[in-house]
Amino acid sequence: MRIHVNGVDLWFDVDGAKLSADGAEMREKPTLVLLHGGPGADHSIYKPCFDRLTELAQIVYVDLRGNGRSEDGDPENWVLAQWGDDVHAFCAALGIEKPIVLGASWGGVVAQAYATRHPDHPGALILAATAARTEFEAIFAAFEALGGPHPAAVARAYWSDPSPERRAAYFETCLPLYSQSQPDTDRLARMIIKNPVAMAYNGQANEQGLFDFRADLAALTCPVLVISADQDPIMPSVFSDVIEAHLTAAPVTRRRLSPCGHAMAQDQPTAFFGAIESFIREVINHE
Numbered sequence: 001m002r003i004h005v006n007g008v009d010l011w012f013d014v015d016g017a018k019l020s021a022d023g024a025e026m027r028e029k030p031t032l033v034l035l036h037g038g039p040g041a042d043h044s045i046y047k048p049c050f051d052r053l054t055e056l057a058q059i060v061y062v063d064l065r066g067n068g069r070s071e072d073g074d075p076e077n078w079v080l081a082q083w084g085d086d087v088h089a090f091c092a093a094l095g096i097e098k099p100i101v102l103g104a105s106w107g108g109v110v111a112q113a114y115a116t117r118h119p120d121h122p123g124a125l126i127l128a129a130t131a132a133r134t135e136f137e138a139i140f141a142a143f144e145a146l147g148g149p150h151p152a153a154v155a156r157a158y159w160s161d162p163s164p165e166r167r168a169a170y171f172e173t174c175l176p177l178y179s180q181s182q183p184d185t186d187r188l189a190r191m192i193i194k195n196p197v198a199m200a201y202n203g204q205a206n207e208q209g210l211f212d213f214r215a216d217l218a219a220l221t222c223p224v225l226v227i228s229a230d231q232d233p234i235m236p237s238v239f240s241d242v243i244e245a246h247l248t249a250a251p252v253t254r255r256r257l258s259p260c261g262h263a264m265a266q267d268q269p270t271a272f273f274g275a276i277e278s279f280i281r282e283v284i285n286h287e
Contacts, residue, residue: 016054042068058244084113
């Protein structure tokens with residue numbers, strides 16, 4: 001399905017009903033909006049594993065502008081402010097009020113852009129394996145700890161000065177270190193990868209190296225679940241510690257998964273989804 005938002009058509013999908021029969025009543029469930037990683041990836045990273053949450057929430061998948069099946073739009077608008085505003089406008093267009101917005105990895109950065117620009121809009125946030133600011137030296141050190149000097153050097157080369165050749169080398173050498181379990185080759189094959197949007201965003205001199213939500217997080221008052229993994233090279237657990245420290249006005253639930261890599265739903269599915277399910281139940285009970 002598609003919907004026109006801020007000048008582009010965004011592709012989205014829905015899993016589960018908003019209203020479900022519960023005895024003599026129709027029970028309304030919260031809507032969980034999933035923001036995918038990347039940029040340059042798509043919503044398919046969440047399928048089919050997130051359909052287990054439909055008993056608790058209606059699941060809405062969306063491909064952000066420039067990603068997946070959504071329109072690219074003007075590359076000048078491939079920036080966090082626009083992506084954050086798109087999430088807000090997307091929810092408004094579909095009539096989604098007080099959503100629970102889950103962002104993993106880069107999706108968590110977009111979730112922070114959305115929430116800090118529209119602090120009264122989210123009902124709750126789930127920030128999984130993400131960062132309020134990119135500390136590249138911590139990333140390079142994490143790759144070296146997991147794989148030795150070669151992947152650390154490949155990561156440094158790509159994130160310092162992205163190019164198509166360095167991106168290909170990064171995918172070959174560094175991506176296998178994202179998971180502590182066997183790679184899900186089917187999931188990677190299903191994904192629509194758009195390199196131009198990634199190349200426009202990635203790198204220390206581009207927005208990946210410039211954004212900083214630390215001070216802005218103090219404006220958030222909705223419940224926030226912050227999840228990190230102890231063996232995550234691209235979003236080391238210390239990044240989540242920083243997020244937690246700056247959420248000074250929000251009720252924060254913190255979960256640390258171990259042993260676990262960046263692919264948390266793959267490495268530790270029971271702990272990962274258990275944390276999300278418990279958090280959603282708490283949000284529902286406090287409404």
